[in-house]
Amino acid sequence: MDVEIARSRLTSARVGYLATVTAVARAHVVPCCFALDGDTLYSAVDAKPKSTLDLRRVQNIRSNGAVSLLVDHYDDADWSQLWWVRVDGNGRTADNAVERARAIALQSTKYEQYRALPPPGPVLAVDIDRWRTWP
Amino acid sequence: MDVEIARSRLTSARVGYLATVTAVARAHVVPCCFALDGDTLYSAVDAKPKSTLDLRRVQNIRSNGAVSLLVDHYDDADWSQLWWVRVDGNGRTADNAVERARAIALQSTKYEQYRALPPPGPVLAVDIDRWRTWP
Numbered sequence: 001m002d003v004e005i006a007r008s009r010l011t012s013a014r015v016g017y018l019a020t021v022t023a024v025a026r027a028h029v030v031p032c033c034f035a036l037d038g039d040t041l042y043s044a045v046d047a048k049p050k051s052t053l054d055l056r057r058v059q060n061i062r063s064n065g066a067v068s069l070l071v072d073h074y075d076d077a078d079w080s081q082l083w084w085v086r087v088d089g090n091g092r093t094a095d096n097a098v099e100r101a102r103a104i105a106l107q108s109t110k111y112e113q114y115r116a117l118p119p120p121g122p123v124l125a126v127d128i129d130r131w132r133t134w135p
Numbered sequence: 136m137d138v139e140i141a142r143s144r145l146t147s148a149r150v151g152y153l154a155t156v157t158a159v160a161r162a163h164v165v166p167c168c169f170a171l172d173g174d175t176l177y178s179a180v181d182a183k184p185k186s187t188l189d190l191r192r193v194q195n196i197r198s199n200g201a202v203s204l205l206v207d208h209y210d211d212a213d214w215s216q217l218w219w220v221r222v223d224g225n226g227r228t229a230d231n232a233v234e235r236a237r238a239i240a241l242q243s244t245k246y247e248q249y250r251a252l253p254p255p256g257p258v259l260a261v262d263i264d265r266w267r268t269w270p
Contacts (some may be wrong), residue, residue, distance in 0.1 A: 015209040019154040019164035026201040029164055031155035031209065031219055047212060049270050066161040074150040074166065079183060079248055084166055113214055135184050 001133035006085045011036045013071035013085075014111075018043065018124075020060035020091065028060055034069070035106035039128045041069060041087065042094065042103035045121025046114065056124050058093060067091035067126045079109055083135065089128040099125070136268035141220045146171045148206035148220075149246075153178065153259075155195035155202055155226065165197055169204070170241035174263045176204060176222065177229065177238035180256025181249065193228060193257050202226035202261045218270065224263040234260070 006082040010016075019029045034043040045055055061067065072084035094100045103123045145151075154164045169178040180190055196202065207219035230237045238258045243249040 014211050015207070017152040017154075017164055017166075017205060019152075019162035021156050021160055021162050025156055025160050025199060026223070027154035027156050027162065027203040029152055029203045029205045031152075031205065031207045031217075048217070068154075068162040068164045070152060070164045070166065072150070072166045076149050076153060081185070082166075086164065088161070091219065096190075 001135065003084070003131070006131055006133045007036075009073075009083065010024070010071055010085045010087065011133050016043070017070045017072075018057060018067065019069070021064045022056070022060050022065040028056055030057055032057075032069075033107065033111055035103070035110045037102070037106055041089070041126040041128060042106060042123055043126075044104055044107055044114075044119030044123045046119040046124045047117050055121070057124065061091035061093070061124065065090040065092065067124075069126060074105065084133070086132045087126070088130040088132070089126045091124055091126045094123040094125040099123075136218065136270065138266070140189035141266055141268045142171075144208075144218070145206055145220045145222065150206070151178070152205045152207075153192060153202065155192050155203070156199045157191070158198040165192055167192075167237060168242065168246055170238070170245045171182050171240070172237070172241055176224070176261040176263060177241060178261075179239055179242055179254030179258045181254035182252050185241075186220055190256070192259065196228070196259065198228065200225040202259075219268070221267040222261070222263045223265040224261045224265070226259055226261050229260040230259040238249055
């Protein structure tokens with residue numbers, strides 16, 4: 001897959017699958033909304049109902065920065081149309097106010113839901129160091 | 136989410152997102168086809184083009200059995216309809232011939248593509264020890 005196609009597919013995907021590793025080296029995966037800014041990906045912890053804003057994904061990244069985020073296309077009727085794009089990188093929380101505001105603005109541009117209700121929780125940032133694509 | 140609803144949603148989902156952990160504790164995530172059999176989930180390495188049948192996911196499970204598999208529903212227009220179901224468990228390869236045949240039969244029932252071309256690669260088995268659902 002051409003790198004520009006990969007970037008376009010990642011940019012426009014509405015949902016990604018964020019994998020992290022717990023402090024005891026177990027796998028964790030959640031769907032998330034996100035926005036891409038160059039080689040940094042942002043995913044704000046939003047107002048969808050959760051038990052706490054201090055989520056497992058945030059705890060995991062504090063103890064192990066390894067993050068992998070996947071987007072894909074599945075078509076049950078035609079497997080020749082399938083593809084996925086995965087980015088691996090280092091996760092952190094965007095605690096700097098300027099970066100946080102920029103990340104939320106990017107996500108609000110992409111998702112109209114965030115315009116009415118900006119995400120109240122931490123913003124995860126992933127500094128991408130590797131792209132993988134299939135096929 | 137009711138446990139029977141969770142089981143039904145996992146059973147009928149066409150694609151899952153399989154997270155594993157590499158030998159150096161990095162996160163890895165791939166989409167996969169799968170079938171559920173009680174509290175064991177099977178995902179055969181199929182004939183879709185890959186660089187090798189000895190995939191990273193198999194290597195990872197050999198060094199760290201922790202597996203997390205997610206299925207979800209995303210609806211861009213109505214976030215009140217979103218849900219996900221995640222199962223965590225211990226991954227292994229189904230090397231016993233009887234279990235392997237059963238796993239492939241289950242996936243061939245679910246995916247017509249496997250009836251014409253049975254999966255040639257290893258069959259991953261995940262013995263589920265935890266269910267998580269949202270909302």
